[in-house]
Amino acid sequence: MSERPTKPVREVVEEVYRTESRRVLATLIRLLGDFDAAEEALHEAFAVAVEQWTRDGIPANPRAWLVSTGRFKAIDRMRRRSRFDASLAELATQMESSIDDAQENTDESIDDDRLRLIFTCCHPALSSEAQVAMTLREVCGLTTEEIARSFLSSPPTIAQRIVRAKAKIRKARIPYEVPSETALPDRLDAVLRVIYLVFNEGYSASSGESLTRHDLSAEAIRLGRLLLELLPDAEAMGLLALMLLHDSRRAARISGTGELFLLEDQDRSLWNRDQIAEGGKLVEQAFASRQVGSYTIQAAISGVHSQATHPTETDWVQIVSLYDLLMQASPSPIVELNRAVAVAMRDGPLAGLNLIDSVLRRGELSNYHLAHAARADFCRRLGQTAEAEAAYERALGLTQQKPERRFLEQRLAGLQDHS
Amino acid sequence: MKYLLFCCHEEKKLDSMSKSECDALMNETWAYCEKLKKSGHLIVAEPLEPIQMAVTVRARNGNVSVTDGPFAETKEQIGGFFLINAIDLNEAIQVASKFPSVRLGTMEVRPVAEPERPGAKTEPCQDV
Numbered sequence: 001m002s003e004r005p006t007k008p009v010r011e012v013v014e015e016v017y018r019t020e021s022r023r024v025l026a027t028l029i030r031l032l033g034d035f036d037a038a039e040e041a042l043h044e045a046f047a048v049a050v051e052q053w054t055r056d057g058i059p060a061n062p063r064a065w066l067v068s069t070g071r072f073k074a075i076d077r078m079r080r081r082s083r084f085d086a087s088l089a090e091l092a093t094q095m096e097s098s099i100d101d102a103q104e105n106t107d108e109s110i111d112d113d114r115l116r117l118i119f120t121c122c123h124p125a126l127s128s129e130a131q132v133a134m135t136l137r138e139v140c141g142l143t144t145e146e147i148a149r150s151f152l153s154s155p156p157t158i159a160q161r162i163v164r165a166k167a168k169i170r171k172a173r174i175p176y177e178v179p180s181e182t183a184l185p186d187r188l189d190a191v192l193r194v195i196y197l198v199f200n201e202g203y204s205a206s207s208g209e210s211l212t213r214h215d216l217s218a219e220a221i222r223l224g225r226l227l228l229e230l231l232p233d234a235e236a237m238g239l240l241a242l243m244l245l246h247d248s249r250r251a252a253r254i255s256g257t258g259e260l261f262l263l264e265d266q267d268r269s270l271w272n273r274d275q276i277a278e279g280g281k282l283v284e285q286a287f288a289s290r291q292v293g294s295y296t297i298q299a300a301i302s303g304v305h306s307q308a309t310h311p312t313e314t315d316w317v318q319i320v321s322l323y324d325l326l327m328q329a330s331p332s333p334i335v336e337l338n339r340a341v342a343v344a345m346r347d348g349p350l351a352g353l354n355l356i357d358s359v360l361r362r363g364e365l366s367n368y369h370l371a372h373a374a375r376a377d378f379c380r381r382l383g384q385t386a387e388a389e390a391a392y393e394r395a396l397g398l399t400q401q402k403p404e405r406r407f408l409e410q411r412l413a414g415l416q417d418h419s
Numbered sequence: 420m421k422y423l424l425f426c427c428h429e430e431k432k433l434d435s436m437s438k439s440e441c442d443a444l445m446n447e448t449w450a451y452c453e454k455l456k457k458s459g460h461l462i463v464a465e466p467l468e469p470i471q472m473a474v475t476v477r478a479r480n481g482n483v484s485v486t487d488g489p490f491a492e493t494k495e496q497i498g499g500f501f502l503i504n505a506i507d508l509n510e511a512i513q514v515a516s517k518f519p520s521v522r523l524g525t526m527e528v529r530p531v532a533e534p535e536r537p538g539a540k541t542e543p544c545q546d547v
């Protein structure tokens with residue numbers, strides 16, 4: 001790079017990198033059949049762009065230019081390397097002969113490539129940690145160091161995870177494709193799970209690094225939007241709605257000192273109305289599709305809370321019926337516990353206590369602090385102080401999270417003051 | 420970000436290679452460096468003389484002492500180093516993995532300690 005590019009071109013290249021690099025990468029992986037080769041080609045294409053666009057002007061279609069430049073560079077490199085490895089020569093010829101296909105760089109095929117990339121990064125053959133790391137790096141364009149920081153991990157750990165995942169994709173010959181219609185529901189579930197995991201990682205962070213970790217929630221919402229744009233599926237809609245509705249309460253959820261506020265104690269004027277409106281609309285759309293899944297139902301429950309300007313105005317009848325629906329769609333002890341809390345709000349603490357006790361009797365949630373915290377709350381409201389005290393202490397013994405511990409300790413102290 | 424790559428190998432292994440083998444390895448390395456320079460990755464590349472040429476210097480209580488050889492007696496020695504630009508650790512690993520010498524020895528990849536520059540991740544390539 002002998003000549004120094006003028007500033008505007010460099011800015012254009014940077015802008016194009018931000019908006020197009022993931023799309024170009026997704027297509028190059030398909031054309032070259034390998035993640036590392038595609039990343040290298042992507043880098044080379046941008047390096048050439050700085051030089052060439054300064055000299056010849058910016059091409060009419062920068063994305064197509066980058067794809068064909070990257071591809072050309074990769075083939076060229078393979079040719080040169082074939083001096084050491086003869087099998088590469090044949091591969092290069094093959095790739096060159098299929099060059100005409102690459103010219104059909106329609107928006108549709110580019111969208112397909114992005115979906116292929118998402119499905120490959122979230123392939124079930126990879127561990128869930130590897131899926132998350134691959135998705136954030138390859139689809140979102142985060143650096144290894146940024147991913148490590150957000151997950152409170154070290155760069156070498158994340159780097160190894162990515163190297164191994166890529167090797168696995170190569171060795172197991174995991175195809176770069178959008179799954180067939182029959183496999184799609186399961187595979188899509190895996191993708192949604194990864195996105196939700198990323199969101200929760202950012203959302204549940206409550207102190208210290210919350211600033212950097214907040215980016216993860218934003219990244220997950222961006223991913224959710226991208227997925228929905230590429231694949232208009234009802235559950236993808238439901239997941240995006242759920243994330244938006246949860247995120248709308250971010251400012252009200254945690255105090256300046258890192259204290260966690262329960263839904264009923266939050267200052268609702270701090271809720272983000274735009275996110276609530278968008279989330280609500282998505283829930284309606286998802287329900288209209290008549291393929292209602294668990295993300296959509298959870299979003300609907302969250303949406304009912306969002307509509308109440310004061311906790312006492314909450315429509316608990318509707319919430320309980322949504323939990324009934326959720327128990328059908330994806331039954332679990334956690335859902336049962338949440339339903340018990342909703343029933344208590346509708347019918348009083350005794351009804352809730354009976355439900356929780358029946359879950360606890362089965363032993364499924366006996367080590368889950370929130371089950372004991374909820375039980376403690378019901379006992380407190382029923383005036384069963386000794387029972388409440390024991391349950392709060394049990395809950396305290398089961399959680400390490402500082403804000404939650406502070407909350408439970410306060411409740412316990414309040415109980416002792418009144419007795 | 421910048422990364423320093425330490426090229427490590429057993430000098431004995433290199434000594435046992437024929438001249439033509441050595442030359443081929445060096446040529447391949449320089450060709451790769453040329454490519455890395457073009458792509459904006461390579462900042463500095465320097466091979467080092469063998470450890471027989473090394474001395475280790477210390478200053479204690481105003482007295483300077485000099486001893487022969489490298490400071491650490493290890494099986495593998497540093498035979499050269501490369502300073503590179505890479506988007507992240509994984510790209511640095513990718514760059515390192517293609518040096519011909521990693522087929523014989525190892526390459527240690529060390530991030531250069533520098534304050535994070537905002538927007539660094541969006542830069543496709545940096546000035547060399």
